[in-house]
Amino acid sequence: MKKILKNSPIYPIEKWRITEKEFDIETNYLDETIFSIGNGYIGIRGNFEEGYNGPGDTTLDGTYINGFYESEPIVYGEKAHGFGEVKETMLNVTNSKIIKLFIGNEEFDLLKGNIIDYKRVLDMKNGVLIRNIIWESPIGKRVKITIKRVAPFENKHLLAIDYQITPLNFSGEITLESAIDGDVRNQESKGDPRVGSSLKGQALKVIGKEQIDGYGALIQETINSQFVLICAMDNELETNNDYKIENNEFNQRLVSRYKINCKKGEKVKLNKYITYYTSRDYPIKEVLSRAKVNLYDAQYDGFNKLLRDQRRFLDEFWNDADIKINGDDVIQQGIRFNLFHLLQSVGRDGKTNIAAKGLTGEGYEGHYFWDTETYILPFFLFTEPEISKKLLKYRYNILDRAKQRAKDVAHNKGALYPWRTIDGRECSAFFPAGTAQYHINADIIYALKQYVEVTEDKEFLLDYGAEMLFETARLWEDLGGYVQKKDNKFCINSVTGPDEYTAIVNNNFYTNSMAKMHLDFAYKTAMEIKNEYSNIYQRLVEKIGLNEKEIKSWKKAADNMYLPYDEELGIHPQDDNFLEKEVWDFENVSKDKYPLLLNYHPLIIYRYQVCKQADVVLALFLLGNKFDKQVKKRDFDYYEKITSHDSSLSNSIHSVIASEIGYYKKAYDYFLQTARTDLDNYHKNSEHGVHTACMAGTWMCVVNGFGGMRVYNGELIFNPHLPDKWDSYKFKIRFKMKKIEIKVKKNEVKYTLLEGDELTFKHKDDKINLKHGESVRLPLKV
């Protein structure tokens, strides 16, 4: 195990804000990520409206639209049958935030003149990014600049900027150039898959433009995927002074230039509204009109209305989702930052999902992984269940492609969800750590099962879930088989588990355990539908050929699933051969060799007992009622020693299990690794984007870990403890249309039913029943 990192906070500790007090080239790249804003559809990094002229490796100018991608063939040095064919890359889209400022002939540039005052704030309560600057030009003219930027959660196609300038020590001409620029391209990865993409050159070509007064629109099209994108802006100047407006177009940039005769001390204000629409959202013929109507409406309502709506939306969000910590503002800030970014990143339309780096960077090409279902979806499920439903709906929408994928690989039946994708195709170009991770199917079904248990939304299960469930269950049946040498148990060979430091193994414990859950759930659901919803059953018989024989075979496979167990050590081996490998030499491998994947050929890593992340330990959490506490402890003790946590998905799971088995100190230490991962740049790569799964891991550490929350067989259970350093913490959980608040203090936990007539749940082993508005206080052991 590696040493636990300790970083000191980069930004001041504030409960609801992230503040940058000084502009610094050194931290600019990271700041751009931290001050990203987004609404689950549009995401925009914290790049400056005026541009940035620092060194190229200290910035990434990026604006993204969730699910808007370019495709290109995946190139292989050597290719084999069934390898993924097409890569999808989330595009860096039209640069729309540009507002250049000229004072006389001097261009506003933070790298020139003097910065007299500077503050940038990400306000998480109001959902707005604000910059306040007092700047003195090289010849001594001072201006006060205030810029607000908002990506409205309730109007996903919109971005708005409120730009205010006040000349402080002069009167004279000021020019504002508001622009949208179609000449954008993605960052090239240069070998590190965590950074950028393989996409080269400009993928979005300009195919049309319109410009009149402060309005301008660019119509662009992707070369291969042939999607159309509209980016339109409308500018509105508020001033008592004379001004001229002039439209310009050069290269692929539309500029509206305002020349204003400013008076000392008199504020000038430019409101810029921006919309993005794509042909993935609406028919091509509609997109431009819709973009314009949205612009006009937004301008009509004004910027302040957007701010009010944003605040109302966020009040509701925080009311459901906030975790309140008393006694540790550092952590408080980290948690809120994480939850806020999750909300900013998540697609809520059933056609998009949540990328590994949200909408804050280009690493992993904007792909969706199992991170969604295993790490992120639970947060939404228990706070904003409608969003979790949309995430599952997304999987339903790509089910046909998953069926096609199973065929392409040469499976005889079923559906195989892609390891990484945007639009449903397998975009992994390295199958040992991609397609071989068949557990993705079970991860999705686990989320579906949780969703149904927590929301009781049977309708979704019948209309969409069942089809996904059965098609994916079929794949396990095709994939695995009864092996004589393993007492005719159902074995699953040649797969890769969550831990990518071991690949293509037999009977990965996590995979088999999850497949067992999956097949069992498929059997029970099929039987229930057959017995209780005969019309639905009939529809499934017709549509997907569901039949009794296979339903029974799922039960048989689940009942006979082979789960590796080592009698001698009393632990679950990660796979059939895991314990037959040498243990990685943590003592003698220097720190700079981590993450191992950047320093060793995969074959070297595969040869050792070393885990990139929780694998067996993750199964202990997800399927916690299937294993007793003693084996959990032995497993945790064993695997903790050999886990490098090179993945940001690892610490949270270790924290949750450490909490469960009473390793409270460890639980807290692991939690610390997740709570401020991006805010304090623990992995030294947050400049490339936030780690969304890790952010959601923070929530798990508190709710599932410290709060000890589980849902087993539809029953809600808590088993809380209080970290030593805290005075108290509280959070709320939505469960079966009800809402409960859990407040944990020294020696005491208080449960309050906030919504719903009544709720029965368990505190440890005790059943508790609460009526609406009731609270119960229960003692905790110290």
Place this chain on the structure above:
Amino acid sequence: MKKILKNSPIYPIEKWRITEKEFDIETNYLDETIFSIGNGYIGIRGNFEEGYNGPGDTTLDGTYINGFYESEPIVYGEKAHGFGEVKETMLNVTNSKIIKLFIGNEEFDLLKGNIIDYKRVLDMKNGVLIRNIIWESPIGKRVKITIKRVAPFENKHLLAIDYQITPLNFSGEITLESAIDGDVRNQESKGDPRVGSSLKGQALKVIGKEQIDGYGALIQETINSQFVLICAMDNELETNNDYKIENNEFNQRLVSRYKINCKKGEKVKLNKYITYYTSRDYPIKEVLSRAKVNLYDAQYDGFNKLLRDQRRFLDEFWNDADIKINGDDVIQQGIRFNLFHLLQSVGRDGKTNIAAKGLTGEGYEGHYFWDTETYILPFFLFTEPEISKKLLKYRYNILDRAKQRAKDVAHNKGALYPWRTIDGRECSAFFPAGTAQYHINADIIYALKQYVEVTEDKEFLLDYGAEMLFETARLWEDLGGYVQKKDNKFCINSVTGPDEYTAIVNNNFYTNSMAKMHLDFAYKTAMEIKNEYSNIYQRLVEKIGLNEKEIKSWKKAADNMYLPYDEELGIHPQDDNFLEKEVWDFENVSKDKYPLLLNYHPLIIYRYQVCKQADVVLALFLLGNKFDKQVKKRDFDYYEKITSHDSSLSNSIHSVIASEIGYYKKAYDYFLQTARTDLDNYHKNSEHGVHTACMAGTWMCVVNGFGGMRVYNGELIFNPHLPDKWDSYKFKIRFKMKKIEIKVKKNEVKYTLLEGDELTFKHKDDKINLKHGESVRLPLKV
């Protein structure tokens, strides 16, 4: 097991020739391969001098120089540390055979006019390709054309063409255009790695040219590897008629045009000499002059001298290498064709090797594999040992790159030979079936060990072999380890054996067995050098840090090597988990699904007990004295059932072991699959080039299989039998500077010592001693 193929002969059965009696577009592509000629340096496909205007997919116009390549970065969709960086691709070089013929204004073209008579002959005794044609032009002019083409074995930089035309029914102008063309490019693979390369466009750019009279030279350079290539021609016209010569240059083509006033019945003859020199052979400043001198000399000596030299060279070759069959001319022809092509393909300069498709096509990019040491080198070792020495010298010459490769992968020490390469770098872009095949190291050392035992060339071992041996032994030590769960045996995890239908496994039986041999040989050699050649030992201590501790550790690892054995079945499992997989459903998978690699994702294939080729069975052959006959029989019985023979390297090994265990019928059937693989196009892909390893497999089937020849511990052993269909067969073996002939008839084998004072060997278990010139006849059981 798949059904055994039976193809009827495509060409007439002749003992020393391959003849094509009719020109046919349908078979043109294959014919081009079959009628390839080469001398181990230059290889030229059987393309016509006049060009070919048939459909594009019925031809590949190709001329190759062994080891002359272009490099380019390997592109990965997802890359990880230590992946091969650079691909090397054997280039299709300057097209130099061009001789166009015009009768008046009518261009000679086999697709036009009438072919009155046609014959093409590959004469394997004389080493010449001959075409005889009588052609009638569309307007009715008849010419007789005779073309001889030779690639002299004793002048590797040279090609020569003797082109004769006789007007049969007219007098008039005939034009001959002799040209060399620099505008050449490689075939693109379109996904099938067995076909072409990923190299796109023209890799060889023309950087200079010279032309005067019948002489012309093109100087070309590769873009990335920056090698210089000279291709020069000199033309000499022999005629009693008037003629004009005119030089032309267009695009990248130099043309010498001869306009001749021909008389009916009078032969005109053009001698064309061509040389190729590259900066890989000589310093750049020398290459052009050397090319010219070689041309002048060849022209001075004349074409007939080349033919005489070629015949003499081949007489010697056949005298050593021929296998003579009485009673089966079909097989006789196949064997000679295979041995002839091996000679044409093999590099004999210590800087080049033998490519998977020789110099007859572009499949596998002209790379050298383990095919050399395991399949091809033995043929040369026992017939032309000097060539086998050169092949080993090649491995010594790339040792530094193998050491670098070990570092790149992140091994702590040693050398790792590349799975596929030209110039020593790992060119495999799919490591599970490339770099993971660590057995390549042992395969090379096995060949070295055999070489030393068979030739007693201790000098080579001391000067070159030892360093290769010890550096590669070190790698096993770094790679493997003593595993507690395996009784502290030395285990080798995460490797791929010869059978690529299973990848990244633990304790592959072949690999571990070969590593044991390797480490043991390293130990014994090191001890011998230490005790008997202290100056050499000292040099190795200084040069590679050889030390006693590691020498001992090699012995310990060899002595404790883990070799999987299944008590229940009494067989050697292919690896630790092989028997825990389901058996491939040969019964119900249709024929068109083979080779499996073209129809199933690797993960599907990995999941079954199905072998692409001999794996355990190969170990039984190479390490035959380590296993008793009963286990060999059980292993063979087991693996034969699950082997698809999708690799052309499989049948020969099965034939040899079938012979050994007395399955004579099967031995012969498997042999049939190798003897005429290319000649009868068994794999339906010989158009892309011959299968050199399979060709050498034929020799093994006869010598090691039917002849039962082995060398164990420096002792030569025979255990012959006669295939039912044959009257007799005979072959010769060079062993310890001696030469013995083995003739097997019904009921009898006759051994004759042809060279050397005396030789002791074994016939079955009996020691036989022969003096020079002596023979012994021994009875065989029927």
